[in-house]
Structure formats: structure tokens, C-alpha cells
Amino acid sequence: MSAVTVRSESALRRRNQRFGLFSLLLGAVMLGVFAPGSGGTTARFIMDPTRGVPPIQVMVLPTVVVLGVVVVAVALYQVVKGFGERAVLALGGATLLFVLAFLTWAAAEQSLSMIGLLRSTLFAATPIAFGALAGVLCERAGVINIAIEGQFLAAAFTGAVVGSVTANSWFGLLGGIAAGVLVAAMLAGLSITFKADQIVTGVVLIVFATGLTSFLTSQVLAGSAGLNRPPRFGTWAIPILSDIPVIGPLLFVATPLTFAMLIAVGWLHHALFRTRWGLRLRSVGEKPRAADTVGIPVIATRWKAVLLGGVVAGMGGAWFTLDSVGSFSREMTGGRGFIALAAMLVGRYSPVGAFGAALLFGFATALASALQLLDTGVPSSLLLTIPYIVTIFVVAGLIGRLRAPAADGQPYEKE
Template sequence: MSTVSPAASLSTMQLETAVTRSWKPPIGLGIFAAISILFVVFSRPGTTGFSFSTTADAIQLPVVRVDAPLAGSIAALLLVLLTAVSIYLSWSARRTPVWLIAIFAVIFMFGFLTWVAAGSSLDVLVTSLLVGAVGLSVPLIFGALGGVISERVGVVNVAIEGQLLAGAFVSALVASATGQPLLGLAAAMVAGVLVSFVLAAFSIKYFVDQVIVGVVLNVLVVGLTSFLFSTVLAPNASVLNSPPRFDRINIPLLSEIPILGPVLFRQTIIVYIMYIAVFLVWFALFKTRWGLRLRSVGEHPQAADTVGINVTGTRFWNVLLAGAIAGLGGAYFTLGSVGAFNKEMTAGAGFIALAAVIFGRWDPIRATLAALLFGFASNLQSALSIIGSPVPSEFMLMLPYLVTIFAVAGLVGRVRGPAAAGKPYVKS
């Protein structure tokens, strides 16, 4: 009988502890904590006002004014303390919790906005900032939900960008021709399904590399929609590219709640569908038999096949479902926010949605929160340009993409996606 010495056991335990440590979160938080110190070193005199009400609110909240140098100092101190906590957790081989990162983000944003708007005659319109963030996040959330379903079932969905763009184009065309935005919404789902059908056929049936198929589909949809826009929509814009947009629906009582009312309950029907979709995808994935089958196919298709699950069929139909959900996100561009279709109007939203899937650890709720973060970063550049930010405009244009890269590379830590994602299944 073999024995293991105490020294060898101790070495094994130390090795396991070292392997489970992840220094990405504390390093990422440390970078932002160091940036926050600049708010103190280069403090700007004056006060900053924060407005939490809109002119349409029944309940008007007072404007809160804070001393900019003092608020910046307190924010920097708190951020350094939270970074120290993250370092301690990583040293103890424990994961930095999401709530700590969320609190860190809120404090940093408070300090940053206080520094930017110090001495300005314009207040920081917090409610308007959040409303804009939700609006920009809607297509990202739909795309992320589609990505979660697709990758959970074992197919890497790089074609989210193409699904969003196809949904935007078809919804504008159908809604303009019929005058019915609901028909445009349904057509957008069909367009997303068609793009997903090509992805599923080549990657599942013919075993073509899923990433390559997704990239090619994105290029194909961009080229096709740009060509049809120039040759069909632009010459007949009044008939084929003037879609009616959904009106905002105020939910009684809920829409009058300060801050939350304007942000969440004065939205279009597409946003309310998004709320339902997030809950249904989460519930179905983790609380139903369908979700169990889907996740088993994405984790261990051989075992799923052994117990009688049709791996190919499960993957195929769920990839189509993912495309339909992403198509809804594309419809938001033309039926909920922008209006008329323009070339490449998604502007990389599909890739940011894919980053939200990874940052959200392939979980619908986490991916939704990640998409909201990226949407907030996108809206922040517009808000700061109105206030008169001292930050260069070129940097502000890069902000959403910098936040995306930093979140995925710096904060996501050690994660593992579905084990069989990206791997074709050949029935033995």
C-alpha cells in the first residue's frame, strides 16, 4: 500500500491553492483605483449637481449638490479599500464577488462624474443617463440571450452581429411596406432565424468551423443589407424605409416611481418583451426539462445521446431559437429607437453582446447585467459631451469598447464555458 508523506500532501495543497487563485479582478480594480487617485491629484474646484427627476415626473426629487474635491477624495479612498479586499480574497483563493465589483463600479462612476461636472452650470441628469443606457442595452441584451442559448447548446454564435443587422433591415422593410410595426417585429424574428439556419446547417450538419461560419455570415449580411439599402431602400425611402415606431407605454403607478419609473416602466413594447425574455430564458434554462437537455448537450453530448437525447436536433432547433431572439434586438434599432435603416447601423453591437455572454459566464441574468454595463458606457460618452467633459472626445468614442475589453480581459477572472461549445458532434 502506497503512502504519501506530509510534505508531499502540503505541496499538493499549495499547488491546488495557487491554481485556483485569480489575480485578474484585483489587478483590474487596482487600475481603476489608481485612476481615481487622479481625481484627487487633479481635483477641480466647485460643486457638482445630481438631478434624479425628469420634467414629466409627478414626484420631483431635489437636486443633490456635493463638493467635488471632497467627494473625489472619499470615492478614491473607498475604491482603494475595495481593491484591498479583492486582493485579500484572491490571496485566500476566493473569488471576488459580483456585488463587490458592482459597488466598486458605482463609486467609481460617482467620483468620475463628480470630477467631470465640477463647477459646471449643468447638472448630471442621472435619470436621463440611465434611460439612455437601457435604450442602448436592449439590442445587446437580446443578442446576449441568443448567444447564451446557442453556446449553452454547444454552438459558438459569432453571427449575432449578422442576426441583429438582418433583423433591423427586414423589420424596417416590412413595417414600412405594411404600416404595422408588429409585423415588422415578427419579420425580424424570421430574419434572425434564417441567419441562424445557415449557421446551424454548416456547423452542425457539415461540421464547418463555427467561428469561421459566424464571421462569414456577418460579412455576408453586411454586404447584402448594404447593397439592398443602396438599390432598394434608398431610392424608395418614403415607402420602404419609413417604418412606424412603437409608442412608449407608461405602466400605471409603476411609471411614477422616482428614478425606476422613467427608466424601466416608460418604455416601448420591445423593452417589455425583453424583460419577459430575460426571465423566461433564465427560468427555462435552469428550471425546466428543456433547459436540462439543452445544457447537457452543450456540456457532454455523448452522455446526452446515450440517454436518448437527439443531440443534432436539440442543437439545430435551439440555434434557430437563439436567432429569433437576436432578431428582436435588431428590430429595436428601426422600430424602437433610430427609425429608418442605415448601413451597418448595428455598429458592432453583436460583438459586444458576445462579450456580454462571456462576461456574464453564460448565464442569462449575468449577461443582461453585463449588457447594461456596456450600454451605460455607450451612453456615457453622449452625456459627457453635453456636460462639457475635459476628457478628449477621441477617448470618449473609444469608451464603450475599452469597457468591453477591460471587463472581459480584466474582471471576468477564470471562467469555463460549456465544455462542448464549438466542438462538432459525430455520432459514434
Template sequence: MSTNVEETRLAGVTTVIDKKAPVLFSVLTVGLLLIVALAAQSGDTTFRLATPSDFVELPAVTVPSTLTTWLLVLICAACAAGSVLLYRKERNTPMWLVVVFAVAWMVGFLTWAAAGGTIPVVGLLAGSLALAVPLVFGALGGVLGERSGVVNIAIDGQLLAGAFAAALVGSLAGSTWAGLAASMVAGTLVALVLGLFAITYFVDQVIVGVVLNVLVIGLTSFMFTQVLAPNSESLNSPPRFPALSIPVLGDIPLIGPIFFRQTVIVYILYAVVAIVTWALYRTRWGLRVRAVGEHPKAADTVGIKVNLTRYRTILIAGAIAGMGGAFYTLVSVPQFNREMTGGAGYIALAAVIFGKWDPVRATLAALLFGFASNLQGVLSVIGSPVPSQFMLMLPYVVTIFAVAGLVGKSRPPAADGIPYQKG
């Protein structure tokens, strides 16, 4: 790790104290301070908390932009000072302090950026969830693969293959469910090729993953140009999943429109996150997966078939990532386009690292990246003074800061990326 850490021994236990959080808190606080001091915005900022279709409409909140931003700068400074103090006392920054700082900083930035305008909070958060759906599916596939000891760099290829198969089969069958099933098959096939080279033939897993991503881009682009584009009406016009509101839950103010007025794929995502988390930590299968990812030789000695377990896990991971690809063509855009994932698989991989190879944490990390992606669109619509070039960079800047600055001291599964040769 390039980050300097301090190790202290207390009662025979080694505690790693990471200075990333206090440094990042301080830098971001100074950045927000400079923004407010050098480019102050006059007027009020309004946060709209409801939509016209809500059963109970929450009132909009209007705050003076300059005063509110300064107050939030002070809160961020207090969080940064607390983080520095904890570091000097050889204690790590707790997660609750990270959350408080992140919320205060983001609200402060939004208050400044939307001065004189209105932030549609429901639209911002609901759009963030929609953009995060493929990332969450991809991140779950990455977590499963790496927990079993296989580095799944091919997430982007699985997403793209899933999007292509969903569009093609969905158009031919006239069924969204057929398209969703095809996307799972396509993701599984890409994972099978990854497993064949990485598990059976011991090829470097990172190289195989990158090559697979390029191969899928080439194949889908060729098929789009030669097959889909000339026959778009019959082969590239799949039906779309409609948005479905869950009774009662969909009427909850603020929360309902964001989480419970979504498409079937989003509801499936909720279930997949819960099932993967439960299966990984509460079942014999999950124990075996984690065992072959941490110590395959020890797992082998107790009768666990290491490579078979890895194959099964990576195929499940590919099917899950493929469902994320279906979101592009069965929900977002009712047709397939070349390279339409836009490298989302690599951001999903960053979510895996940021989430420390845990399904729930990786999901939260993917939601963060989805929020950053949607934020650029919302700020552009409201006429924010933030330069458009920075808007385009925002999701990737957040990804870099999150992985490099907030992930802290983390360790992947011990056998991650290491092929297992029996004997």
C-alpha cells in the same frame, strides 16, 4: 488562460484564486487618483434624480466635486486593499466588493468629470437601458447557442438582418408588430444558415459566423442602395413603437422613469430574460440543451438527439437576436441604414463571456456596456474635460476591461464549438 492563478487544495477540493480583481482594482484606483491630483476640477457637481413629469420629484443632490472625489478615491483604495488582502489569504474577491468598487469608482469619475455641471441620472440610466436592449437580445441568443454547443459569432448578422427586415416589412405593412415578426424570421434564417454549415457540415463555427456577418452586411448594404434608398417613403419608413408608461410602476421615483416608461420591445425583453433563464435551468428542454453543450456523447446515449436539439436551440437564439435588430428600426431610428448595428453583436458576444454563459449575468453585462455607450454622450453634452477621442473609445475600453479584467476564471460549455458526429 494568460492570467496567473494560484491553486490550493482544501479538503480535497481545488480552489482557483484569481488575482485579476486586486490588480484591476489597484490600477483603476491609481488612475482615478492621478486624474484628481493632476487635473483637479473646481466647483460643485449636481446629480439630478427626477424628471419634470414625475409624480413625486426627488431633490437634486449637489456635492463639492474635489472633496467628494477624494473621498471616493479613498473608498476605492479600501476596496483594492481588501481585495489584495483576500488574495493573500487565498480567497477570491466577492461580488459585493466588486459592485461597491465599481459604483464608488464611477460616481467618483462622474463627480470629477461633471464639476460645475449637472448629471441627469434618470436620463443617463434610461438611455443606457435603451442602448443595451439590442445587446441584451444578442447576448441571450449567444448564451442559448453556446449552451447547446454552437458558437454564435453571427449575432451581429442576426441583429442587422432583423433591423433590415423590420424596416422593410414594417413599412410595407404599416405595422410595428409585422416588422417585429419579420425581424424574428430574419434572425432565424441567419441562424439556420449557421446551423446548416456548423452542425450538418461540420465547418468551423467561428469562420462560418464571421463570414455570415460579412455576408449580411453586404446583402443589406446592397438592398439599401438599390431598393430602400430610392423608395424610402414606401419601403424604409416604418412606424415606431411608442413609449408606454405602466400605471403606478411608472410613477415610482427614479426607478419608474427608467424601467417602466419604455416601449413594448423593452417590456418584451424583460419577459424574454425571465423565460430564457427559467427554461434553461428549470425545464427538461433546458436540461437537454445544457447536456448537449457539456457532453453530447453522454446525451446521445440516453436518447437525446444532439444535432436536432442544437438546431432547435440555435433557431430560437436567432429569433431572439433578430428582435434586438428590430429595436434599431422600430424604436431608435425609424429607418434602416447601412451597418447600423455598429458591431453591437461582438459586444453582445463579449457580454456572453463576461456573464459566464448565464442569461442573467449576460444581461447585466450588456447593461454595463450600454451604460458605457450612453456615458460618452452625456459627458459630451455637459462639456466634460474628457477628450472626445476617449469618449468614442469608452464603450470598447469598458468591454476590454470587463472581459479581460473582471471575468475571472471561467469555463465555457465543454463541447462549445465542437461539431458532434454520431458514432
């Protein structure tokens, strides 16, 4: 057995143990907190009453106990023996059971709309997914982009102003995209052309965008309400498909930006891993010198990747003012650019993986809002921290050793 194989098996065993201990913690919370605190007898989950789907009613205490026992059993098996390459699936299953137990406990003697919760999850995940996709494009080309928060703010502000002036949300979206591309061009110019430190450049751009949008908000928008009232995108329903029970209102009734996000995830995943363009882009992030020797323009390819990332990030920023709120306010993105970075890392630089992580963080956001409508006894101010707590747990405990593109963050000089 080679040394490489031994190290690989050792790393896999450590990951199984880490995931198993985390699952064991989830099971302990389910049996030690949720079960004793199950004051109600039943919980009622509303599915899709408009399409004839009846609600689901379950007994709270038995459901929580059974799910907790299953999670503990899975955790012990993962710690002792391990699930091998299926460790992530086992962890995902344990987490899903934990969420179901939590929802059952929270909805004791109350009703919870599951279709509403899931729709809110997809809606809240939209900007995070856009930001994560922008990060994937840049990092795969070898450029570290932590300026997503700055791109979000610039695009949100510009989208609000352009949308208000033109009274058209589509023109506002174009303005937001232009702002995202402008910040991306600044990132590319400083980090690729002038070879500045990419992390420092990203921090500077975030500070610049935050300060500039705050100044313009107080000096321009505060004195002219007509510049901060952009029309919002309406909801689209795809004919026939939107009438499918449960799945229809979840996937086929949404705003244009949500549909665009879903299309972008599928297209970018295919383009990155199934096309010549994707191979060339990934090659300049892994082996730029070798890519250059076969005629791939490394500098130009990185510039294009960063600018395309600016387009995607601009769409995510425009979501805040043209899709969600309908006006701009200072630092309204609330750190979602940083959560998008976490989603990119959890997704391991894959568009589909980043989308899955964005759904996790979007669910945390939607759950925080839903729990405020339920009588859980938890202060609403504490509930609002759920998305950030989930981010800390996921990044600190579950990512583990991550392999970034080999040339990520390294400036390239042509010989």
C-alpha cells in the same frame, strides 16, 4: 488537502490579485486624475423632479478623494488577503465607486440627470442583451455563434423594409425575427448538419449579411425612400407602477422591445436552470453522447436552440430600425453583435449574468452620450469610443479563465 482543492485555491488567489490590481488602478486614476482636476466646487445630480424627488448636490473634491481612498483600501486588502469567493462583489463595488467619482468630476459646476442616464443605459443595453441571450442559447447547446452581428444587420434591414411596406412596427418586428431565424438556420445547417467549422461559418455569415444589406441599401433603399421609413415603437407606461419615484420611470416606462428583453432574461434564466427543457438543452452542450444514450435527440435539440437564438437575435436587430433610429443605414449596428458576445462571456453563459454585462456596456454607451452635453474638455470623437474601450478592458482583464460548455463547438456524429 487534494490537488484539486489546491488548484482551486490557487486560482481563486490569482483572481483576487488580478481584481485587486485592477481596483488599485481605478483608485490611482481617481486620486491622481480626478482629484487634481476637480475644478468646480459642487456637482448637481437631478433625480426625478416630476415626482417630487429633489436633486442631490455634493462637494466635488472631498467626494472624489473619499471615494478614491475607499477604493485603494479595498484594492490593497484584495491583493494582500483577498475576499475569497466575494472577489467579484468587491470588484463591482470598487467599479461603482469609480463611476460615481467620475460622474462627480464630470459634473463639476454642472447638472447631470441621473434618471435620464439610467434610462438611456437600459435602452442602450436592450440590443446587447438580446444578442447575448442568443449567444447563451447557442453555446449552452454546444454551438458557437459569433454571427450575431450578421443576424442584427439582417433583422434591422428586414424590419425596416417590412415595417415601411406595412406601415406597422409589429409586422416589421415579425420581419426582423424572420431574418434572424433565417441566418440562424444557415448557421445551424452549416455547423450542425454539414459539420463545418463553427467559427469560420460565423465569420462568413457576418460578411454575407454585411455585404448583402449594404448592396440592397444602395440598390433598393436609396431609390425608394418609402421603403426605409418604418414606424417606431412608442413608449409604454405601466399604470400605477410608473408613478413610483425614480424606479417607476426607470423600469416601468419603456418601449415594448425593452420590456420584452427584461421578460426574456427572466424566462430564459428560469427555463435553462429550473426546467426539464433547460436540462436537456444543457446536456447536449456538455455530454452529447450521454444525452443521446438516454433518448435526447442531440441534433434536433441543437437546431431548436440555434433557431430560438435566431428569434432573440432578430428582436435585437429590429431594435435598431424600429425602436432606436427609425431607418436603416449601412453597418448601423456598429459592432454591437461583438459587444453582445463579450457580454455573454462576461456573464459566463448565464442569462442574468449576460444581462448584467449588457447593462455595463449600455451604461458606457449612455455615458458617452451624456458627457457630450457636459463641458468636460474631452473631444466628442474620443467620448464615442468609450463603449469599445470598456469592452477591451473587461474582456482582456476581468474575464480570466472561463469554462465553456464541454462540447461547445464540437460537431456531433451519431453512432
